[in-house]
Amino acid sequence: MTGDVTGGPLVRIRGLRKSFGSQPVLDGVDLDIRRGEVTVLLGPSGSGKSTLLRSINHLERPDAGFVEVGGELVGYRYQGGRLRELGQRAITRQRARVGMVFQQFNLFPHLTVLDNLVEAPVAVHGRPRSGAEAKARELLDRVGLGGREGAFPRQLSGGQQQRVAIARALAMEPQLLLFDEPTSALDPELVGEVLAVMKDLAESGMTMLVVTHEIGFAREVADTVVFLDGGRIVESGSPAEVLTRPRHERSRAFLAAVL
Amino acid sequence: MSSSDTPTRTLAPPPEPVRDDPERPSDEQLLAARPVPLRRPGRWLTALTLLVLLAMFGHTVLTNPRFQWSVVGDFFLSGSILRGLALTLWLTAAVMASGYLLGIGVAAMRLSRNPVLVSGSFGFVWLLRSVPPLVQLLFWYELASLYPQLSLGIPFGREFVTVRTAHLFSGLLAAYVGLSLDVAAFSSEIVRGGILSVDPGQTEAAQALGLGPVRIFRRIVLPQAMPSIVPASGNLLIGMLKATSIVSVIAVQDLLYSTQLVYNQNFLIIPLLLVATLWYVILTTLLSIGQFFVERHFTRGGRRRDEQGLWRTLRSNAPLLGRASAVDRAGLAGLS
Numbered sequence: 001m002t003g004d005v006t007g008g009p010l011v012r013i014r015g016l017r018k019s020f021g022s023q024p025v026l027d028g029v030d031l032d033i034r035r036g037e038v039t040v041l042l043g044p045s046g047s048g049k050s051t052l053l054r055s056i057n058h059l060e061r062p063d064a065g066f067v068e069v070g071g072e073l074v075g076y077r078y079q080g081g082r083l084r085e086l087g088q089r090a091i092t093r094q095r096a097r098v099g100m101v102f103q104q105f106n107l108f109p110h111l112t113v114l115d116n117l118v119e120a121p122v123a124v125h126g127r128p129r130s131g132a133e134a135k136a137r138e139l140l141d142r143v144g145l146g147g148r149e150g151a152f153p154r155q156l157s158g159g160q161q162q163r164v165a166i167a168r169a170l171a172m173e174p175q176l177l178l179f180d181e182p183t184s185a186l187d188p189e190l191v192g193e194v195l196a197v198m199k200d201l202a203e204s205g206m207t208m209l210v211v212t213h214e215i216g217f218a219r220e221v222a223d224t225v226v227f228l229d230g231g232r233i234v235e236s237g238s239p240a241e242v243l244t245r246p247r248h249e250r251s252r253a254f255l256a257a258v259l
Numbered sequence: 260m261s262s263s264d265t266p267t268r269t270l271a272p273p274p275e276p277v278r279d280d281p282e283r284p285s286d287e288q289l290l291a292a293r294p295v296p297l298r299r300p301g302r303w304l305t306a307l308t309l310l311v312l313l314a315m316f317g318h319t320v321l322t323n324p325r326f327q328w329s330v331v332g333d334f335f336l337s338g339s340i341l342r343g344l345a346l347t348l349w350l351t352a353a354v355m356a357s358g359y360l361l362g363i364g365v366a367a368m369r370l371s372r373n374p375v376l377v378s379g380s381f382g383f384v385w386l387l388r389s390v391p392p393l394v395q396l397l398f399w400y401e402l403a404s405l406y407p408q409l410s411l412g413i414p415f416g417r418e419f420v421t422v423r424t425a426h427l428f429s430g431l432l433a434a435y436v437g438l439s440l441d442v443a444a445f446s447s448e449i450v451r452g453g454i455l456s457v458d459p460g461q462t463e464a465a466q467a468l469g470l471g472p473v474r475i476f477r478r479i480v481l482p483q484a485m486p487s488i489v490p491a492s493g494n495l496l497i498g499m500l501k502a503t504s505i506v507s508v509i510a511v512q513d514l515l516y517s518t519q520l521v522y523n524q525n526f527l528i529i530p531l532l533l534v535a536t537l538w539y540v541i542l543t544t545l546l547s548i549g550q551f552f553v554e555r556h557f558t559r560g561g562r563r564r565d566e567q568g569l570w571r572t573l574r575s576n577a578p579l580l581g582r583a584s585a586v587d588r589a590g591l592a593g594l595s
Contacts, residue, residue, distance in 0.1 A: 057467055088472060096469025106464035110482045119478065120468035165464075172468060 008071070010035045010176060010207050011056060015065035018051055018231075025051045027231035028065070033176070033209055033224075038202045040218040040239075041211045043228035044254055049211040052228070053178050056209070057098050058091055069098060070175060096124050099169030103181040105161045107153040113140065113164050114149035117171045124172070132171070139167040143197050159190030163197050170201075177201070179210040215258055219243055227251040330530035334521060335537065343517025344538055350513065351500045353435060358442025358499075359492075365447035370454060380447070387444035392437060393505050399433035400509045434506040442499060449491045453484035485557040493550035497543050504535075514538055 009032035018026040025048045033039050041049045054060040056067055058075035066083065067074040074094055076083040086094075108116050117136035121127045127135075140146050143163040153161050162182055169177055179198065183191040195217050202208060202221045212218065218225050218239055225242040227235040229250045235242055246252045284292075320326060334340055368380035387395070398405075403424040412418035428436075457480050465475040507516035518531040551569055 059463060059466060092466075092469050092471050095467055098467070100464070100467035102460060102464060102467075104458075104460055106458070106460040108461065108464075108479055108483075120465075120470060123471075123474050123478075124469045168468070 009033055010070060011209070012068040013052075013056075013065070016052070016055060016062050016067065017064040018048075018055065018060060018062050024231050026055070026062070026065075029228075029231070029233055031226065031233065031236075033207060035207050036205045037223040038208045038210065038221050039224045039226060040222040041209065041226050041228060042213075042215075042218065042242075042251075042254070043234075047228045048231040049228055050180055053100075053180050053209065053211055056176075056178060057095055057100055061085075069094070092124070096120070096172055097175050099172055099174035099177045101162070101165050101169055101177065101179045101182050103184050105153070105158070105165045105185070107161055107165055107168070109153050111152075112149065113145070113151050113153065113156070116153070116164060117149075117168050120168070121171050136167070136171055139170050140164070142170075142200075143167045144193070157190060158186045159193045162186065162194045166194075166197055166201070176207045176209065179208065179212065181211050181213070183212065183214060213258060215243065215255070227254070229254070325529060326533065327527060327530040328533075330527050331533045331537070334518075334531060334534050337521075339517050339521065340514070340534060340538075343512055343514040346512060347500070347503050347514040348542075350431075350434065350438075350503050350506070350511075351496070354438040354442055354503070355496055355499060357435075358439040359446050359450075361439065361443035362446030363450055365443055366450040366454065369447065369451055384444045384447055387440050392441045392502060393508065395441065396433055396437040396505060396509060399428055399437045400430060402428050402433070430506065430509040430511045433509060434503070434511050438499065438503065438506075441502075442495065445495055446492065449488055449495065450484070452491075453488035454480060456487050457483045482557070486554070489550070489554050489557055493546065493553075496550075497546050500542055500546065501539060 011031070011033035013029055013031040016026050016029040017024070025046075027048075029048070029052060031039075031052075041052065043049050051060055055062055056069065056074065058067075061075070066076065072094070073083075075091055076085055078084075107113075108119070111119065114133060114136055117139060118129065118132045121132040121135070122129055137146065137149060140149055143166055145160060145163055145167070148156065148160070148164075153164065156164065166177075166182075182198070183194050186194065191214070195214060198208070198210070198217070199221050210217075210222075222239050224236060225239050226233055227242060227246070227248070227250070235246060235248045235251045242251065243255065246255055365380045365383055368376040369384075371377060390398075406424055408421050408423050410418035410422075411420040461479055461483065462475055465479045470479070503513055504515040506513050507519060510516065512520070515535050518535045522528045522531040548569065551572065
């Protein structure tokens with residue numbers, strides 16, 4: 001809660017490094033995400049997009065550098081020249097502010113759609129169950145799945161499951177939503193319905209960081225497009241700049257291959 | 260078989276010319292004919308052989324006077340047998356309960372990131388799975404000759420409390436400790452396998468929602484691990500119910516030893532063994548039925564066999580009890 005300057009960026013990432021074994025995945029990343037903006041992260045597979053995303057939730061522990069969300073250091077506290085890792089409880093509290101949507105949906109298969117949405121608000125925020133359920137129904141309506149609250153995830157199509165996953169993340173009223181290739185596991189005809197929900201969210205002012213290969217979505221919805229390659233940010237700017245007139249050779253080659 | 264050079268793709272080969280074969284049936288005849296499946300005389304022969312053997316077995320069981328079914332009836336509900344039965348039941352329950360408690364702990368150790376705990380858990384499972392339960396039982400029973408006294412105190416230092424082990428380990432306690440450790444070793448592997456079978460994405464999604472580790476284990480991971488834990492645990496439970504009979508070796512009066520005590524006096528060995536056998540069969544059957552319902556409870560989330568009843572499952576495993584469809588048979592369930 002310290003140093004949260006309103007008007008400053010919601011997420012501040014500085015000098016983030018991470019390697020798996022001898023393989024550097026993030027090689028000094030600096031990135032700001034401003035409130036209410038949609039940032040799309042592009043790049044070839046293995047460029048560190050997912051690791052960057054997961055670092056914001058402390059699902060990955062960085063080797064160096066730091067992440068701040070709302071002015072608060074993620075996963076660590078500064079003490080006597082060291083970054084000491086926070087306890088489980090504090091990390092859990094930080095994660096509750098940041099929603100995450102996964103490529104494989106990761107809905108809880110043994111719970112109904114409604115229970116998927118209600119579980120975390122009740123357990124983490126201590127909401128009364130009835131209130132959490134009312135809110136959950138509202139969110140399901142919003143993602144176009146009103147009336148399916150009694151279904152189990154397996155009984156839904158991939159697109160419907162991903163929309164439930166988005167609603168599940170929204171149920172925690174996060175300050176920031178992270179999307180890790182949300183449409184990559186979907187059949188082509190189901191991609192549109194998920195992108196439509198995401199676009200609707202973006203228009204409502206939600207701060208979003210999206211890893212995707214959907215260039216059309218980036219062009220239409222993103223405020224900022226960031227191109228990542230080899231663990232570094234190669235290029236970033238408005239969609240018009242990065243997607244239409246890429247300056248860097250790597251991003252030019254990538255866009256030529258994807259488009 | 261038509262090889263044509265035409266560039267256009269034909270969906271069906273061109274019609275072959277109708278041969279002038281007088282033997283060839285007309286289309287009308289073919290349409291009116293009834294299809295007859297291939298005869299399988301071998302199948303009938305094996306079935307017949309087995310039925311004859313079964314009939315012979317049933318006949319001898321009922322007519323051989325040395326089975327002495329009337330004696331079986333006399334002792335089936337006698338007091339000493341029922342007391343033995345009660346001991347078997349609660350020993351099994353106690354051994355399974357404490358064995359599983361310990362087993363879950365051992366599994367948690369194995370899945371932790373602490374290398375000492377992981378190695379300790381591995382060593383425990385390795386040792387206890389390698390020693391036959393009977394041998395282990397005898398070791399516990401003879402503990403007094405290995406360690407005449409046990410003390411509580413500072414490791415390698417002062418001792419505060421000392422007990423003589425000769426008074427510590429009765430046969431029953433030795434049985435309880437030995438079998439519990441055996442169950443712990445096997446159940447820890449079952450639990451560990453179940454937990455590992457849950458997609459790590461589930462834990463990750465729960466973490467991202469801000470759920471704490473205990474809640475994640477109890478509400479997300481464990482319920483999804485149960486479908487693979489329950490069948491194996493049912494097996495272990497049924498195995499342990501019967502394995503308790505080895506305590507008869509160290510003179511604990513369980514179901515088997517109670518019957519042995521009787522036939523050592525009246526020499527009616529076979530009928531009294533039958534009494535024990537019948538009780539084991541009855542208990543195992545009841546446990547299997549219980550297992551069916553527990554399994555069904557944990558198969559939630561719209562998976563197959565959700566709505567299948569007990570009778571239907573039984574029929575699909577033993578089709579002689581009634582006609583079962585091929586679909587039923589495809590899903591062989593817990594009753595086997």
